[in-house]
Amino acid sequence: MRFLMMVLMWLGSLSAHAVLNIEISGAGERQIPIAIVPFEGEEKLGSPISNVVAADLARTGLFRLIDPVGKNPHRPSEVNYADWLGTEAIAIGAIVEQPNGRLEVQVRLLDSVKHVELNGRSINGRDTQTRSIAHRIADYIYETLTGVPGVFSTRIAYVNRHQGKFKLVVADSDGYGEQVIFSSDEPIMSPSWSPDGSHLAYVSFETGHAAVFVQSLVTGQRLKIADYPGSNSAPAWSPDGRLMAMVLSKDGSSQIYLAKPDGSELRRVTDSPRTVIDTEPCFSPDGQHLLFTSDRGGNAQIYRMAVDGGSAHRLTFEAGSSFSPRYSPDGLGFVYTYRNAGRFYIATQDLTTGQMQLLTEGGWEKRPSFAPNGKLVLYASDAQGRGILSTVSSDGRVKQRMFAQIGDIREPVWGPYLK
Amino acid sequence: MNKKIALSALLVSLLSACASQAPKPVAEAPVTPAASSAADTAAKTATASATSAVVAVDPLDDPKTGLTNRSLYYAFDVDVIQEADKPLVAAHGRYLSTRPARKVSLEGNCDERGSTEYNLALGQRRADGVKKLLVLGGAKDEQLNSISFGEEKPRCTAHDEECWAENRRTDLNYAK
Numbered sequence: 001m002r003f004l005m006m007v008l009m010w011l012g013s014l015s016a017h018a019v020l021n022i023e024i025s026g027a028g029e030r031q032i033p034i035a036i037v038p039f040e041g042e043e044k045l046g047s048p049i050s051n052v053v054a055a056d057l058a059r060t061g062l063f064r065l066i067d068p069v070g071k072n073p074h075r076p077s078e079v080n081y082a083d084w085l086g087t088e089a090i091a092i093g094a095i096v097e098q099p100n101g102r103l104e105v106q107v108r109l110l111d112s113v114k115h116v117e118l119n120g121r122s123i124n125g126r127d128t129q130t131r132s133i134a135h136r137i138a139d140y141i142y143e144t145l146t147g148v149p150g151v152f153s154t155r156i157a158y159v160n161r162h163q164g165k166f167k168l169v170v171a172d173s174d175g176y177g178e179q180v181i182f183s184s185d186e187p188i189m190s191p192s193w194s195p196d197g198s199h200l201a202y203v204s205f206e207t208g209h210a211a212v213f214v215q216s217l218v219t220g221q222r223l224k225i226a227d228y229p230g231s232n233s234a235p236a237w238s239p240d241g242r243l244m245a246m247v248l249s250k251d252g253s254s255q256i257y258l259a260k261p262d263g264s265e266l267r268r269v270t271d272s273p274r275t276v277i278d279t280e281p282c283f284s285p286d287g288q289h290l291l292f293t294s295d296r297g298g299n300a301q302i303y304r305m306a307v308d309g310g311s312a313h314r315l316t317f318e319a320g321s322s323f324s325p326r327y328s329p330d331g332l333g334f335v336y337t338y339r340n341a342g343r344f345y346i347a348t349q350d351l352t353t354g355q356m357q358l359l360t361e362g363g364w365e366k367r368p369s370f371a372p373n374g375k376l377v378l379y380a381s382d383a384q385g386r387g388i389l390s391t392v393s394s395d396g397r398v399k400q401r402m403f404a405q406i407g408d409i410r411e412p413v414w415g416p417y418l419k
Numbered sequence: 420m421n422k423k424i425a426l427s428a429l430l431v432s433l434l435s436a437c438a439s440q441a442p443k444p445v446a447e448a449p450v451t452p453a454a455s456s457a458a459d460t461a462a463k464t465a466t467a468s469a470t471s472a473v474v475a476v477d478p479l480d481d482p483k484t485g486l487t488n489r490s491l492y493y494a495f496d497v498d499v500i501q502e503a504d505k506p507l508v509a510a511h512g513r514y515l516s517t518r519p520a521r522k523v524s525l526e527g528n529c530d531e532r533g534s535t536e537y538n539l540a541l542g543q544r545r546a547d548g549v550k551k552l553l554v555l556g557g558a559k560d561e562q563l564n565s566i567s568f569g570e571e572k573p574r575c576t577a578h579d580e581e582c583w584a585e586n587r588r589t590d591l592n593y594a595k
Contacts, residue, residue, distance in 0.1 A: 187571035209566040254540035277540040324534045
């Protein structure tokens with residue numbers, strides 16, 4: 001039995017780019033029925049761009065995908081609207097191969113209720129990057145039909161722990177296209193995106209204890225920015241990219257500090273007694289405030305303070321403990337982990353009303369972060385004792401679990417829009 | 420359960436016979452009469468070894484001194500050292516005071532409940548607490564390095580109370 005498991009694991013490791021099994025549950029309050037017609041030239045390319053577009057839209061829970069069942073118009077003049085009753089929108093298009101190894105996908109979106117063309121777009125990319133072309137098409141369709149920018153082209157980061165090895169991974173928002181950007185035999189924690197998506201800050205134990213590193217995703221260059229005695233951790237960038245909040249224990253207990261992103265000009269922000277932990281800082285989108293976790297009230301709760309210093313205000317009061325706060329992109333609320341009676345939940349709080357909403361049913365659910373459009377939350381959950389990636393819509397209605405990754409997935413964080 | 424304790428005891432003695440690190444696999448160890456006298460024995464042995472060259476075995480590796488016991492355990496979300504563990508820390512403090520060249524890492528660990536960052540901070544506080552007590556026991560600051568692994572290096576990986584108890588720990592890891 002153990003042998004069989006080993007063999008299966010070995011086979012698994014060979015197919016690191018194996019198809020993910022994505023399980024979706026729930027649906028949006030209103031779903032837009034849409035047909036994505038396979039694009040002209042797609043079969044010749046051997047890359048099902050339209051399938052990726054359809055999967056992206058389906059995962060949001062906001063769309064109901066209607067099967068084109070053999071109808072394949074590629075131009076508006078080829079569309080007979082009588083064939084598309086039951087849909088509200090149809091996406092059609094054609095792929096044009098260009099001489100320099102690039103593809104141009106001309107996409108048109110039709111309103112099949114009013115029988116008009118909504119608009120069209122031409123999306124370019126290398127022929128090796130068909131998934132990213134597909135994500136941009138999905139972003140265009142999503143934004144046209146919902147009025148909100150899509151996040152299919154954004155990336156996520158997480159840590160994969162497997163058989164004593166740690167990997168820092170960057171992947172597409174659907175979990176595909178994984179790239180290992182750093183590997184170590186020692187733990188890796190707390191990846192944090194720079195606001196422009198060009199760098200990751202994270203905690204690595206490679207020097208024997210927790211130290212903070214910043215790594216360029218363009219050049220791969222790494223810089224150690226905090227390696228003081230004790231623990232150095234919880235890096236968080238300011239929205240303008242000029243400051244890095246970090247947690248250092250060098251002065252007697254874990255406290256929040258600010259520095260430049262190269263670690264220089266370090267100054268302490270929180271000033272709690274030695275018995276208190278202040279950690280997990282997160283900047284508000286306007287850069288004026290920090291949310292953080294503190295046990296100053298006896299157990300872990302979430303507090304807010306001005307970046308310039310001053311007193312902190314407690315925001316969470318429910319029984320149990322609350323931690324890992326992250327502002328919503330509009331700054332009007334935050335998402336966090338709520339723990340009560342042995343279960344972990346993903347919850348949000350509206351900062352205006354103080355109203356708490358549980359987004360999940362509870363279990364082993366940690367480290368939430370918003371997609372940059374604020375419509376989805378990425379978090380770590382588990383299946384059969386193994387960490388997996390999960391998302392939930394910010395209204396709690398639609399959930400998605402991504403299985404079949406190899407190893408134990410930890411510490412996910414959603415990246416910013418790419419400029 | 421008895422079998423398990425017996426096995427643990429066997430493991431401890433085997434480990435301490437062949438290695439300087441002897442992690443104690445029994446969580447929340449009960450107070451035994453032997454534990455309270457461990458400090459005295461350790462101190463005597465340490466003193467003896469410091470003044471006499473006849474002693475061949477480093478008291479650190481001598482099960483009779485209690486110094487082979489190098490793990491302290493904690494309740495959930497707590498960094499206060501349990502009363503039962505204080506004699507152990509005191510014994511290590513006195514040992515270190517007699518061996519100024521020896522260095523030890525204090526490695527705080529946590530169970531996986533909570534956030535990784537909160538647990539890193541909690542593990543650091545556990546390790547720092549042991550460091551403080553070692554200094555009170557006679558160790559010098561430069562002999563001690565307190566670090567935290569948070570929940571990142573679980574010794575026991577199942578998601579249950581037995582493993583969590585095992586993982587809420589500070590280890591004294593002596594440099595070779």
